[in-house]
Amino acid sequence: MSSAPRRLATRRQVLAGSGAAVAAISFSGAFGELFAGTATARGHAGYGPLVPDPDGLLDLPKGFRYRVLSREGDPLRSGEGLVPGNHDGMAAFSGRRGRTHLVRNHENRHTGRIGVPTAEGLTYDPMGKGGCTTLELGPGGEVLGERVAIAGTAVNCAGGPTPWNTWLTCEETEDRAGTNGYTKDHGFVFEVDGADPRRTGAVPLTAMGRFQHEAVAVDPRKGIVYETEDAFDHPFGLFYRFLPRKPLGGTGSLRAGGALQAMRVPGVPDLSAVRETGTAFDRVEWVPVPDPQASGTPIRLQDFGPKGITHAQKLEGCYWGGSSVYFVSSFARSTEGSAADHFGQVWRYEPERRRLTLVVVFGPDTDIGLPGESPDNICLAAGGGLMVCEDGGGAQHVFGVTRRGEVYPMARGRQNTGTEEAPEWGEFAGVTFSPDGRTMYVNCYTPGTTFAVTGPWR
Template sequence: MSVTRRSLLAAGGIAFTGALGALFTGRAGAARATRGYGPLLPDPRGLLDLPAGFSYRVLSRAGDPLRSGEGPVPANCDGMAAFAAGDGGGDGDGGDGDGGVRLVRNHENRTTAALRVPAVPGLTYDPAALGGCTVLELDRAGRVTAERVALAGTAVNCAGGRTPWNTWLSCEETEDRAGTSGYTRDHGFVFEVDPADPHRSGAVPLTAMGRFAHEAVAVDPERGVVYETEDAFVQPFGLFYRFLPRRPLGGPGSLRAGGTLEALRVPGVPDLSAVDEIGARFPARWVPVPDPGAASVPVRLQDFGPGGITHAQKLEGCYWGDGGVHFVSSYARGSEGSAADHHGQVWFYDPRSGLLRLDVLFGPATDVQLPGDSPDNICLAPGGGLMVCEDGGGAQYVFGVTRGGEVYPVARNAEDIGAAGAPEWGEFAGVTFSPDGRTLYVNAYTPGTTFAVTGPWH
């Protein structure tokens, strides 16, 4: 049964439809946790509203000078991950290093970006492209000690994912070719970034992982399989992929050795938006992609043989946890060609059973003027539970979800970037926790701002 978000807010909270026990660490059906941290309090600085007892620090702001002297901090802060300072490029063992943290942060710059990622020799793929990644280094006290370019000359770097060997996979959300928009090289690839030493990874496209509008990735730490989402909001909609590396779990640079790219087929389900039953399970089939490089035909338009392939609108967040991969369809709209309407789904694929399961459904009986629509970047909280970045209309929130399925606000973007009389707030992106679980890092996409949030996390 679906309920309206307005009625739930009137009752003092909001909730997803369905049971979420399988999403989180701990046993399914665990007792319902205390909901959240209380109401959000207005920030006197007008940047970030948080619950009582929580505070934030602005780590980086678009337009300020990079500490490296390479130029200004780039705009459009998006996907992000946190690494212990002792880790990177396989030279760590998952420990806390010296207690510091490295944050690797994407910049989703298109050709119109006012603040590009500075082109740095040895780290630049296409000098005409304005996107890429930067790395912030924090000391034990959480103070920024360094900030530098880690990847440049890439385009529309949206999200990505971390590897088991402590590198970051940065994804280009575009299919533009050389000669388009002034680009000198083809785009639509994944790039590996070593936060500890970006020059060690360079700017090498992982072409075997496909050329399409990448959103996010998640790596199976036991099998080495890489799962990838494709963000396409107009028809034909995107696909969900898995990449079988030739050298699984081979460490830094091993993905350059190539492998096999496959796309998800759910027999009898050509569009995931048609599924609205929480807990529904389907056998997953994996079909080889005929031409991963999309030399003449975009991957999602290629001929996958009898049975076709399964599409979904706005495939975005993707993360590994609980023995499988969780991925998000941010929304679906029948008016734009989807089989049905919803305001967000979270799916779970279990590689052990080969089954795909719908775990979370937003709407369609929801009021999109109120918080909670269009989930985007997501991560697991250290103590269990889910953190969700909202990318919808109106106010923009980071939400938490308890093991019992209750949703609560964690942060609200308080900086109004709209015109007079027409308030507007930028989306959140890149939510991630420090290795010790004590600090939440998150980006306000516009204006590009990176926050560190501390407080009495459960």
């Protein structure tokens, strides 16, 4: 999420310069694998072209409408301060009496945009500006409340929901106490109860490792937590699993500790070297992490034995679907140390078979106006298919992907943070659906804005 510098030409620039453009998207991969356990897609290829928003905020297809739920700099309804900036990962949870609790990350560093206000009993490190806020929505979608859910954390990027309806928020940093003014070590996962944040407080789940966390996904059958690492420099991040001592124990159970392991694909030190969709590895190994707290050496640099460990650049989105966990590598660049270049991969790991499969490759043989560059947040759409937040250059979109691999635009950001001559748009993040599937929630990273989108969802 808005963390890695963009030093190379984007996919759009490369394709535009070569004159390459085709009329339809051509993602490679077995898209049917991505939708196990979801509603059956109906074969539609979207909702039509995007209609320019006269208010200059969000373009949507005809028949859809949005409501701005929250904007950075406005007063929090709790009176605790201002709505923080850098809106990022997010999830929606069912509440009592038809209400919805929307938990939202704020990827604030030690400097920059409006930080999360400190709150008694909810602050980990008073010098940290990151954290989460939560919105309580009524049955009609109206905002009933907005408050701090956790404060004093740092660079809260993504995370993931648990089967017991809490949110795991992830710090994408390895800064220690004494660095950038922090008074405590950072790089942890924290559990947040959107309905009652004081139930979870501000307690780091240290056994889950200290590294540059991105996202997590929980196996709802066994309680195993899968974690991605978005490391910025070579050697790149790892894919982890955490075996809790008290799996599926409910709120607070992850504090009981457990074992952290990293994935090893024998003979594959770098996932970017795999190019063909459908390529599968049936002997995936899980290796104990020598020092989960990274007390002396970052985990990805630790000694995993003579066989080494498997790395991948820009590991970001992670989610559970059917009987598998899926994770995203947003891109790989050989000039930055990866074994090969790609514009985005989606991998599927089947725990029961110990099988890892490359199921989707993004770009570059796509229309320059369609996605295929740097997939980031991905969620399963309530009616079948995917919603993808593209984190690339130029205009910023939320795209839908059908089971057949057809891509359609769902939203386009219109808030220009640059100039008329050199426009810039904040990326989308945190796309998620209401428990009843009737509303899509999504954030604009900057200027921090949370939207609720309703309409004729199929």
